[in-house]
Structures are given as C-alpha cells and as structure tokens.
Amino acid sequence: MTDETGDAALRSEERLEKARRTAEDKAEAMAEYHAETKALLDKTAKLRALRLEKERLQAERDILSPPPPSTKGRGKAAIAARAALAAEKVKPVAAKKVIEKVLKAKLAKDKATTAKPAKTTRKAKTPK
Known part of the structure; x- marks a missing residue:
C-alpha cells in the first residue's frame, strides 16, 4: 500500500507543480498582453493628438490665406x-x-x- 500511496502523492505533486507553472504562464501572458495594450493605446493617443494639432493648424492657415x-x-x-x-x-x-x-x-x-x-x-x- 505504501507504493500506491507514494505514487498517488507523487502524481498529486506533479499535478500541483503543473498547475503552478500554468498559473505562472497565464500571469506572465496577461502582464505581457496588458503592457502591449497600454503601449498601443498610448501610441494611438499620441498620433491622434498630432493629427488634431495638424488639422487645427491647417484650419488656421485656411482662414488666414485665401484659396489659390x-x-x-x-x-x-x-x-x-x-x-x-x-x-x-x-x-x-x-x-x-x-x-x-x-x-x-x-x-x-x-x-x-x-x-x-x-x-x-x-x-x-x-x-x-
């Protein structure tokens, strides 16, 4: 019976170790996903601000200068x-x-x- 108990304990430890590694991988993947999402949102906000500024300056130029x-x-x-x-x-x-x-x-x-x-x-x- 000790062999069966030892095997069961060993399998239990292996399952526990596998679950721990899976949880670590999930946490790492989620952290990477959130970092990429934040970088994408920051880049989008920066580009939008640049586009709006460019449009504002173009509108000012259009008002100040007559059309050709x-x-x-x-x-x-x-x-x-x-x-x-x-x-x-x-x-x-x-x-x-x-x-x-x-x-x-x-x-x-x-x-x-x-x-x-x-x-x-x-x-x-x-x-x-």
Missing part, C-alpha cells in the same frame, strides 16, 4: 495658364494675374481672327 485661383479648365486658356504657372513658378497669389493675362491675350486673338473679312473664293472658269 483655379486653373481647372479644359480649354486652351486654362492649359496655357497652368503652363505659365509651371514655367514661371508663380506664387498662388500672383497666379490670378497670370491667368487673367493669358485669358485677355486669347480673347484679343479671338477678336482679331473674327474681325477679318472672309476671303472670297474664285469662281471656276467656264470653258468656251
């Missing part, structure tokens, strides 16, 4: 205005003047071409 003039046309004048802006690297404030200049030049050119009288075509000669 639009060069989003499909016509030749808008294309020429964009090309002039790119070539001269004009600041957005001066872009409006460049666009107006290009549009005035195009308008003057259109008026000049429409003001010319139409050419008369020669009639075909009739054979004698």
Whole structure:
C-alpha cells in the first residue's frame, strides 16, 4: 500500500507543480498582453493628438490665406495658364494675374481672327 500511496502523492505533486507553472504562464501572458495594450493605446493617443494639432493648424492657415485661383479648365486658356504657372513658378497669389493675362491675350486673338473679312473664293472658269 505504501507504493500506491507514494505514487498517488507523487502524481498529486506533479499535478500541483503543473498547475503552478500554468498559473505562472497565464500571469506572465496577461502582464505581457496588458503592457502591449497600454503601449498601443498610448501610441494611438499620441498620433491622434498630432493629427488634431495638424488639422487645427491647417484650419488656421485656411482662414488666414485665401484659396489659390483655379486653373481647372479644359480649354486652351486654362492649359496655357497652368503652363505659365509651371514655367514661371508663380506664387498662388500672383497666379490670378497670370491667368487673367493669358485669358485677355486669347480673347484679343479671338477678336482679331473674327474681325477679318472672309476671303472670297474664285469662281471656276467656264470653258468656251
């Protein structure tokens, strides 16, 4: 009977040791999980604060500076205005003047071409 009692005590100790190791592993895993979660929340809060600050500064800039003039046309004048802006690297404030200049030049050119009288075509000669 002593063998059976000794075996039972040994198995009991092994189960107790296994339960202790499992509890330690669980506690370690939970501590690691909580540390990772806290780090993630801290990082998220920091990034959110940076994003909100950036948005606030952008809103202030938008209020203080007027929007740049639009060069989003499909016509030749808008294309020429964009090309002039790119070539001269004009600041957005001066872009409006460049666009107006290009549009005035195009308008003057259109008026000049429409003001010319139409050419008369020669009639075909009739054979004698």
